Amino acid sequence: MSSKIKLGIIGGGGDSLIGVLHRIASFINDNYEIVGAVFNPVWEENIGFAEKIGVNTNRIYPDFDTFIAKEMALPSSERIEVVSVLTPNFLHFPMAKKLIENGFNVICEKPLTTTFDEAIILQKALEKAKTIFAVTYTYTGYPMVRQMREMIKNGEIGDIQKVDIQYYQGWINPIIHKKELRSTIWRLDPKKAGISCCIGDIGTHAFNMAEYLTGLEIKSVLADLNYLYEDNSLDIDGTVLIRYSENVKGVIRTSQIATGEENGLQVKIYGTKGGLKWEQENPNFLAVLSEDKPLQIYKPGHAYNCELSVNGTKLPPGHPEGIFDAMANIYLGVSKAIRKQPYNLGEFPLMNDGVRGMKFIEQCVKSHKDGNVWVAL
Ligand SMILES: NC(=O)c1ccc[n+]([C@@H]2O[C@H](COP(=O)([O-])OP(=O)(O)OC[C@H]3O[C@@H](n4cnc5c(N)ncnc54)[C@H](O)[C@@H]3O)[C@@H](O)[C@H]2O)c1
Numbered sequence: 197m198s199s200k201i202k203l204g205i206i207g208g209g210g211d212s213l214i215g216v217l218h219r220i221a222s223f224i225n226d227n228y229e230i231v232g233a234v235f236n237p238v239w240e241e242n243i244g245f246a247e248k249i250g251v252n253t254n255r256i257y258p259d260f261d262t263f264i265a266k267e268m269a270l271p272s273s274e275r276i277e278v279v280s281v282l283t284p285n286f287l288h289f290p291m292a293k294k295l296i297e298n299g300f301n302v303i304c305e306k307p308l309t310t311t312f313d314e315a316i317i318l319q320k321a322l323e324k325a326k327t328i329f330a331v332t333y334t335y336t337g338y339p340m341v342r343q344m345r346e347m348i349k350n351g352e353i354g355d356i357q358k359v360d361i362q363y364y365q366g367w368i369n370p371i372i373h374k375k376e377l378r379s380t381i382w383r384l385d386p387k388k389a390g391i392s393c394c395i396g397d398i399g400t401h402a403f404n405m406a407e408y409l410t411g412l413e414i415k416s417v418l419a420d421l422n423y424l425y426e427d428n429s430l431d432i433d434g435t436v437l438i439r440y441s442e443n444v445k446g447v448i449r450t451s452q453i454a455t456g457e458e459n460g461l462q463v464k465i466y467g468t469k470g471g472l473k474w475e476q477e478n479p480n481f482l483a484v485l486s487e488d489k490p491l492q493i494y495k496p497g498h499a500y501n502c503e504l505s506v507n508g509t510k511l512p513p514g515h516p517e518g519i520f521d522a523m524a525n526i527y528l529g530v531s532k533a534i535r536k537q538p539y540n541l542g543e544f545p546l547m548n549d550g551v552r553g554m555k556f557i558e559q560c561v562k563s564h565k566d567g568n569v570w571v572a573l
Pocket residue numbers: 206207208209210211212213214215234235236237259260282283284285287305306307332333334382397
């Protein structure tokens with residue numbers, strides 16, 4: 197019998213953006229097997245997609261409630277062990293809650309929920325169930341991001357004094373100026389996305405980077421968001437000043453109307469002894485800055501990198517790995533937790549990271565609506 201972890205998938209169908217990333221990621225380290233799913237709420241598309249990609253159709257269920265009922269009726273040795281929730285935002289909370297309450301481990305897409313209150317309910321449910329829960333802030337899976345985290349933790353750039361995270365995309369520009377197109381996008385619909393588009397969708401990744409890398413909590417934010425049109429109810433651009441403390445400050449700059457930009461996440465962190473710069477579109481190069489040495493470029497897979505980073509590469513240096521591998525590293529961390537093997541806390545984002553993300557989204561919107569004022573996180 198296969199020792200692979202039995203994985204279920206909710207959402208992430210053939211029509212989705214993120215489904216393929218999770219499916220490939222789950223295969224990369226040969227440690228998961230997709231054994232059941234509800235890929236799509238439309239049955240023909242759901243079953244058709246399962247047939248196309250070769251998932252056993254006996255465990256393709258018509259909807260989420262049937263998924264839970266049928267899986268719970270199976271002996272625990274046959275039951276799905278972990279479920280990836282890859283649906284639009286508003287479904288994360290009800291689905292993750294029911295999964296946790298029925299004892300499933302969960303890999304949930306970000307943002308964790310649509311409100312901070314929902315996130316707290318999930319957190320409490322998880323404390324009771326004591327199952328494994330990961331939130332897929334994908335960028336934490338990159339070897340060079342992990343290297344940055346360990347270098348900062350080891351004091352290699354000294355005390356942090358300035359953090360600048362930019363996440364610019366342009367994909368909403370051709371949509372936002374045409375009212376009839378806006379309603380075709382769930383990310384611009386508050387019932388499906390929550391109270392924010394840009395900050396909720398990508399600002400939350402930037403915020404996670406700002407806390408994951410520095411190991412510091414952001415204490416307050418001041419946000420200036422842009423909605424462009426009065427009849428557009430969710431932000432599509434925003435600049436957020438962040439304060440970790442009186443002496444540690446920074447900025448998160450996000451946009452989905454940065455015309456022509458693709459997936460431009462850029463991280464710059466400066467300490468008393470040096471700086472680190474990394475960008476998602478060139479993820480295999482980490483710039484290490486100092487005052488008295490020439491610029492150094494670190495690359496993945498070399499023995500000079502830390503264990504957390506080296507363990508996130510599969511091939512010798514010079515074989516570029518990317519976003520699929522980053523997500524696979526998160527899946528690898530989760531598999532260790534499920535199999536009760538030792539793992540580094542940097543290997544996958546936890547429930548608390550998702551909860552912090554929800555607080556960030558809510559407080560950014562509050563800061564903006566209250567007149568661009570500082571609010572505590
Ligand atoms: N981690 C990342 O970097 C990253 C990147 C993109 C998207 N996401 C997140 O992933 C989630 C999905 O985003 P997307 O862009 O793939 O959305 P999408 O609209 O492209 O796909 C959503 C999928 O969910 C399915 N679905 C909808 N309702 C369902 C239901 N009731 N039951 C089962 N399936 C259902 C749809 O059929 C579709 O296949 C969002 O929460 C988003 O924020 C994360």
